[in-house]
Amino acid sequence: MNNSLILLLVVSILIFGSTNAQQYSENNSQNSEKSSVTIEEYLTSAKKITQEFKGSPFINETFVAGALLNNNEVLISNIFLRYNAFQDEFQVKKSMNAAETNLEAIRKTQDVYIKIANDIYTYKIPDATQGIGGYYQILLEGNTFDLFKKNSKKFIEGADSVNKMTGNHAARIVDESFYYLVNSDGKFMEIPSSKRKRIDAIGGSKTNELKKFIKNNKLNINKEEDLIKIISHIND
Numbered sequence: 001m002n003n004s005l006i007l008l009l010v011v012s013i014l015i016f017g018s019t020n021a022q023q024y025s026e027n028n029s030q031n032s033e034k035s036s037v038t039i040e041e042y043l044t045s046a047k048k049i050t051q052e053f054k055g056s057p058f059i060n061e062t063f064v065a066g067a068l069l070n071n072n073e074v075l076i077s078n079i080f081l082r083y084n085a086f087q088d089e090f091q092v093k094k095s096m097n098a099a100e101t102n103l104e105a106i107r108k109t110q111d112v113y114i115k116i117a118n119d120i121y122t123y124k125i126p127d128a129t130q131g132i133g134g135y136y137q138i139l140l141e142g143n144t145f146d147l148f149k150k151n152s153k154k155f156i157e158g159a160d161s162v163n164k165m166t167g168n169h170a171a172r173i174v175d176e177s178f179y180y181l182v183n184s185d186g187k188f189m190e191i192p193s194s195k196r197k198r199i200d201a202i203g204g205s206k207t208n209e210l211k212k213f214i215k216n217n218k219l220n221i222n223k224e225e226d227l228i229k230i231i232s233h234i235n236d
Helices: 003-035 195-216 224-235
Strands: 043-045 064-070 073-084 089-093 104-106 113-116 119-127 132-140 145-156 172-183 188-191
Touching: 073 113, 132 172, 132 224, 145 224, 188 195, 195 224
Parallel strands: none
Antiparallel strands: 043 104, 064 073, 064 113, 073 089, 089 104, 113 119, 119 132, 132 145, 145 172, 172 188
C-alpha cells in the first residue's frame, strides 16, 4: 500500500470517528435533558376538603402505581396516585409508604396524560360553550370518534327531619359518570343515558344498521364494555 493511500485511510478514519463522537455527544445530551425531568415540575398543593359528608371523594381510596405520559413517552414513573373525583384532581405520593399529610396533586395541564393502574386520563381546559372541562378517562381512541368518560361525585345537601320518625339526612356524595364522543376537531357530544336516545345519538342516519349490529352481537349499549365495542364498530 503506497503512502498516499495510507494517508487517505487515516484521514477518513479520523473524520468518521469525529462525526460519530459528535452524534454520540448530542444523543447523550438529549437523553440527559429527558432524564432531568422531575415530578416537582408537575406538582401543586392538593385541595383540602372542608365539607362534611357521607361517602368517599375518591374513585379508589388506595394510592396505586401511576405515571405521567406525553406523546406515548413516559415522563415520570414510579409514583402513586389516587383520583379525587369530587375536586377533580389527582393526589400523588412519591412512595407508597409516604405519609398522607400535606399531600400534593398533579398540576392540571393538557400537555400531560395521567396513567393510574390501567386507566389513562387527559385534562381538558374548561369550555363553557361545550359545557366541558377537567379530567376525562380515555376509554377508546378511534379514527372518527374517541370515547371519553367523566367520573364525578355529586354533592347532595343534608336536610333536617320534618318529623321525629324520619330523622335528619346528612349531606352525602354519590357517584356519577357521563360518556362523550369526541370528534377529530375536539368537539364533545354527550351520550344520553337512556338506551333509546343513546342508540339514536350514536347511530345518527345509520341507526337501523347500528340496531342490527347490537342485536346480532347481543350487546347492551348501557354497559360500558359493550359501548366501547359499539363505538369501535362505528369507527371502522
